[in-house]
Amino acid sequence: MSDFTANFWSVYVAGLTILSILGCVLLLWVTARKKVASSSDNTTGHVWDGDLREMNNPMPRWWVWLFVITIVYSLLYLVAYPGLGSYQGEMGWTSRGEHASEMDQATKELAPLYAQFAAKPVEELAGDPKAKAIGERLFVNNCAQCHGSDARGSKGFPNLTDADWLHGGTPDKIIETITKGRRGQMPPMAAAVGGADDVKNVAQYVLSLSNAPHDSVRAQLGKAKFTACAACHGVDGKGNQAIGAPNLTDDIWLHGWGENAVIAMVNNGKLNEMPAQENKLTAEQIRVLAAYVWGFSNKPQAAKP
Numbered sequence: 001m002s003d004f005t006a007n008f009w010s011v012y013v014a015g016l017t018i019l020s021i022l023g024c025v026l027l028l029w030v031t032a033r034k035k036v037a038s039s040s041d042n043t044t045g046h047v048w049d050g051d052l053r054e055m056n057n058p059m060p061r062w063w064v065w066l067f068v069i070t071i072v073y074s075l076l077y078l079v080a081y082p083g084l085g086s087y088q089g090e091m092g093w094t095s096r097g098e099h100a101s102e103m104d105q106a107t108k109e110l111a112p113l114y115a116q117f118a119a120k121p122v123e124e125l126a127g128d129p130k131a132k133a134i135g136e137r138l139f140v141n142n143c144a145q146c147h148g149s150d151a152r153g154s155k156g157f158p159n160l161t162d163a164d165w166l167h168g169g170t171p172d173k174i175i176e177t178i179t180k181g182r183r184g185q186m187p188p189m190a191a192a193v194g195g196a197d198d199v200k201n202v203a204q205y206v207l208s209l210s211n212a213p214h215d216s217v218r219a220q221l222g223k224a225k226f227t228a229c230a231a232c233h234g235v236d237g238k239g240n241q242a243i244g245a246p247n248l249t250d251d252i253w254l255h256g257w258g259e260n261a262v263i264a265m266v267n268n269g270k271l272n273e274m275p276a277q278e279n280k281l282t283a284e285q286i287r288v289l290a291a292y293v294w295g296f297s298n299k300p301q302a303a304k305p
Contacts, residue, residue, distance in 0.1 A: 010085030017083060024071055031059070107282055114284035122171035125291035127300030135292025138285055142277060143293075151296050156255055156272065161296040164252045166244045169297065174290040179283075181276030184244045188269040192228040202226055203262035209237040209249045212257070 046054040081089040088094075117131050125131045140149065146157045153159040158166065166184065167177055193199050201222030206229075207214035226237075232245040239247035246254065255261060255270060277286060 007086070012085075014085035014087070017078065021071060021074055024067070028064070028067055028071075032064070111284075114282075114288070117288060118284070121301070122175075122287065122291045122294055123298070124301040125288065126295035126298070128291075131288050131291060132295070134285075135288045135295075138281070138289040139292055142280065142289070146274075151293070158254060159252070160293055162252065163297050164247065164250060165241065166239075166246060168241045169294070171290060171294050174294055175286060177274065178281075178286050178290055178293075179276065179278045182244065182272075182274045184270075184272040186232075186265065186270045188267060189228055190267045193225050193266060198222070198225050199263055199266050200259070202229070202266060203259050206237070206248055206262050207259065210251050212251070 041053075042056050043053045044056045078084055078087075079089070080091045081093055083089070113130075113134075117125055117128070120128065120131075139147075139151070143151075147153050147160055148157070151160040158164075163169065165173070167173055167182060190196075190199050193202050201218045202225045203222070204214045204216075204218035205220075205222030205226050208216070208219040230237075232243060233239050233248055234245075237248040239245045246252075253261065254272075255265060277289075281289065
């Protein structure tokens, strides 16, 4: 990424811009000074197909002046707006500022609409048709890229339609997750568990917790080694939402199922991150989005008359 933010590229782009404008000026100047010899009938003397002759007519004045105006306009534009590398322009315009201005304007226009939802609890908001329609668009624009358009996720991206929540599925927790984001990390645990055989035994024990097909002998041997994992997942393997540790006793596997997947997790660990949305969405938008997400795995309350 540093290759694209280094000062060299600013200078490079600025140089190309200036050279392009100077090239246009040079082309216009050379064309205006060049005189083509013509015969008495005002032709250049070139003949094609026996009778097709090239006339020696000058460029129309309006075309020349339009070309000049274009060059002058480009120079004025580069003075007023950013276009010469890191030069910011006299107008102080930035695409980021333009975007922020448009977002502020949109927020003001939508404020009365979101004010209708402010008094409703999230559980009731999840059943409001207008709120659901807005929540759906917010989800598609900001969440579907990872969780899928149907919110069922994929490998490494949580399914939002079941009742399994790493950090808690209450409305407040969902709002907190969307607002601040989440960073989940399981460190490599192979060294704490023991050798390769011990890791395999632990994997079989983990599979046994959810009644998945497993080697019961190895699972029994791995139970003692599971104490290295119990600090996060609990002695019973039911996880800990306070730190985002998954429940190992259900049949939900975020990063893949089976002995090989569990061994890879123990050996290599895993880092997952959901980006915070507080800089992209307003608090009102996040609340409506949270209600929409909460409604995937819960029954909304009936709207009050």
